[in-house]
Amino acid sequence: MKILPFIIVIITGSLLIWAGQDMPDFGDPDAPAHHHVADWYIENSEEDVAVENMVTSILADYRGYDTFGETTVIFTAGISVILILRRRED
Amino acid sequence: MIEEILANYNYWIYVVLMMIGFYAVIAKSNLVKKVIGLNIFSTAIFLFYISIGDIRAIPGKIVTEPIYLEGEHLVENLVYVNPIPHVLILTGIVVSVSVTAVASALIIRIHKEFGTIEEEKILEMQS
Amino acid sequence: MREEDIIIRTVIRLMVPFIQVFGLYVIFHGGGGPGGGFQGGVIMAASIILYVMAFGLTAGKQRLSEKVNMIMRSTGLYLYGGAGVLALIFGGKFLDYGVIPLPFLDPAHIRAFMIDGVVEVGVAITVMAVMVTIFFELYPGGTSDD
Numbered sequence: 001m002k003i004l005p006f007i008i009v010i011i012t013g014s015l016l017i018w019a020g021q022d023m024p025d026f027g028d029p030d031a032p033a034h035h036h037v038a039d040w041y042i043e044n045s046e047e048d049v050a051v052e053n054m055v056t057s058i059l060a061d062y063r064g065y066d067t068f069g070e071t072t073v074i075f076t077a078g079i080s081v082i083l084i085l086r087r088r089e090d
Numbered sequence: 091m092i093e094e095i096l097a098n099y100n101y102w103i104y105v106v107l108m109m110i111g112f113y114a115v116i117a118k119s120n121l122v123k124k125v126i127g128l129n130i131f132s133t134a135i136f137l138f139y140i141s142i143g144d145i146r147a148i149p150g151k152i153v154t155e156p157i158y159l160e161g162e163h164l165v166e167n168l169v170y171v172n173p174i175p176h177v178l179i180l181t182g183i184v185v186s187v188s189v190t191a192v193a194s195a196l197i198i199r200i201h202k203e204f205g206t207i208e209e210e211k212i213l214e215m216q217s
Numbered sequence: 218m219r220e221e222d223i224i225i226r227t228v229i230r231l232m233v234p235f236i237q238v239f240g241l242y243v244i245f246h247g248g249g250g251p252g253g254g255f256q257g258g259v260i261m262a263a264s265i266i267l268y269v270m271a272f273g274l275t276a277g278k279q280r281l282s283e284k285v286n287m288i289m290r291s292t293g294l295y296l297y298g299g300a301g302v303l304a305l306i307f308g309g310k311f312l313d314y315g316v317i318p319l320p321f322l323d324p325a326h327i328r329a330f331m332i333d334g335v336v337e338v339g340v341a342i343t344v345m346a347v348m349v350t351i352f353f354e355l356y357p358g359g360t361s362d363d
Contacts, residue, residue: 005117013109020101021094027146029169034145038172046158050329051248054156054173059180059253060332064312068297070181071340075294077188078347084195085354157250184255191351198355 100141107134119209121200125193132186136179143175221271229271236264244341248333254340261341262348274358286346286353293343300335 024031041058049057059067111134114127145153148169156173201207204215244257269277301312309316314331315324322330 002117005113008116009109009113012112013105016105016108017102020098020105023098023101023142025097026100026141027144029145029148031142033142034172038174041173042156042170048325048328049332050325051332052158053248053250054158054170055176055180055251056247056253056332056337058173058177060336061314061328063177064301064336066181067336067340068301068312070184071294071297071343074184074188074347075290075343077191078290078350080192081195081351081354084192084199180255191355194355 101138104134104138104141108138121197121207121209125190125197128193129186129190132182136182136186139182140175140179143172145169145171225271229267233264233268236267237261240264244337245333247337248329254337255344257337258341258344259348262345262352265349266352269352269356274353274356278353281349286350289342289346290350291343293339293341293346296339296342297336300331300339 024033041062042054045051045054045057045062049061051057108131111127111129111131114130115124118124118127147153151167151169153169153171156170156176159168197207200212204212206212240257240260240263242257243252243260244254247253247257265277265281268280300314303317304313305311307316307318314328317327317331319327319330
């Protein structure tokens with residue numbers, strides 16, 4: 001059990017707990033995370049897109065550009081693994 | 091006072107899990123243990139982010155998951171859980187898997203090059 | 218690599234088709250319940266990984282050759298980008314599926330068809346090919362031996 005990393009971990013943990021006291025309560029329906037854009041998505045997702053799952057319609061239609069970048073990220077990871085681990089047959 | 095501390099107890103639990111992962115990244119000297127610590131750290135952050143979007147039971151209304159029920163939607167006493175944290179975390183999980191895959195490939199090359207995967211012995215061999 | 222015991226080989230040979238059918242179910246029912254492209258692609262890759270763990274890497278590479286894997290890895294990304302460029306051709310913005318004139322459907326159902334039938338399938342094909350690629354590279358005795 002090393003001393004210096006342990007002290008750093010204790011200091012970081014206490015700073016995070018002290019900063020987390022301003023967060024809203026667990027499961028509060030009046031939290032500000034629920035009122036700005038989530039209400040608009042819940043009300044208008046049925047008329048614009050005829051899919052019953054709200055998560056799929058947000059992921060593939062309202063925020064489809066992020067999913068496109070996501071697929072590029074996993075494609076790049078596959079290419080990187082091949083480039084690191086294959087050698088030229090000399 | 092005790093009521094306020096126990097009202098958001100989910101943040102304390104996820105901070106403890108985050109600090110366990112953080113300690114594994116900076117204090118262990120085996121490279122595979124560092125990658126496992128990075129995974130624990132990522133999992134704690136995902137759970138923290140999803141727990142922000144939860145809605146507890148309200149008396150008089152039904153709280154359900156973000157999939158439209160059959161029949162009438164958007165009735166007065168039906169409350170849907172916030173769907174946006176779920177969407178953002180799906181992208182985050184894929185990024186975490188990609189980082190783990192590339193880190194494992196790099197560990198295999200380091201082992202072929204130096205013959206060991208302890209960080210202190212590698213630093214001795216280089217200097 | 219060596220093969221496993223006969224009980225393991227028989228059970229896995231029975232289980233692999235059912236896992237693949239379940240993976241297809243999760244991909245195509247992403248609109249009516251939990252599921253979608255990423256989840257279904259990983260389940261379908263898990264069936265191939267299970268087969269290789271029981272029968273060895275050579276038997277696995279006979280079933281899914283390197284060339285088919287290479288083609289599948291980029292086909293999914295082309296499907297997704299192609300759907301976006303198709304929306305550009307018909308006058309809308311990039312990835313705006315409502316302006317594509319498919320017959321007999323109003324714009325809300327056109328979006329539902331493009332999401333369920335083209336975009337999610339493309340994402341699932343790419344994710345499955347990349348997961349199988351990563352596993353074949355990191356497995357001992359693969360193409361990265363000296």
